Amino acid sequence: MEQLASAITCARSNVRYCRECFTLTDDEVCPICSNPRRNHKEIMVVENTRDLAAYEKTGKYEGVYHVLHGAISPMLGIGPGDIRLKELMQRLQGDVDEVIIATNSSLEGETTAMYISKLIKPTGIKVTRIASGVPVGGDLEYIDEVTLLRALEGRTQL
Numbered sequence: 001m002e003q004l005a006s007a008i009t010c011a012r013s014n015v016r017y018c019r020e021c022f023t024l025t026d027d028e029v030c031p032i033c034s035n036p037r038r039n040h041k042e043i044m045v046v047e048n049t050r051d052l053a054a055y056e057k058t059g060k061y062e063g064v065y066h067v068l069h070g071a072i073s074p075m076l077g078i079g080p081g082d083i084r085l086k087e088l089m090q091r092l093q094g095d096v097d098e099v100i101i102a103t104n105s106s107l108e109g110e111t112t113a114m115y116i117s118k119l120i121k122p123t124g125i126k127v128t129r130i131a132s133g134v135p136v137g138g139d140l141e142y143i144d145e146v147t148l149l150r151a152l153e154g155r156t157q158l
Helices: 002-014 049-058 085-091 107-123 145-153
Strands: 039-046 063-067 098-101 126-129
Touching (some): 063 085, 085 107
Parallel strands (some): 039 063
16 A cells, blocks of 8 residues: 555656646656657647557657647637647747647547647648548448548548
8 A cells, every 4th residue: 555655646746747748757858759750840639648648559650749638618618728729839839840630529629620720720830630430340330420421521542
């Protein structure tokens, strides 16, 4: 019990937000942001640290991240000032070529994606959205209409 309590106390005093991407880390800058082999000109915007971890598990994304710590939700009283949008816009003052919006496909995630897109487009930085559609192993008859429409609109050439 004492070891568990000590570990929790240690985590509480040492874990903080990365000063660049706002993920949780025990250093001032997280290992992703401090990695010189990552593409710092490409920023993927995610809602939370779990989303970042999911993309990192793929081992294929070589850019850096920006964690919003939420999504815009007027119903819950969460506005643009309640998530890390100001910090994202400050990061875009540097040398950035593309912002990939990887928010969830929920109403809140879509609202946030549209808001971010409208903020960034005037800067001339390329803004993209992750694809959405039929999940691998999904049976078409059980997929909702919006997902099927997005899959159709986002189709690629074989």
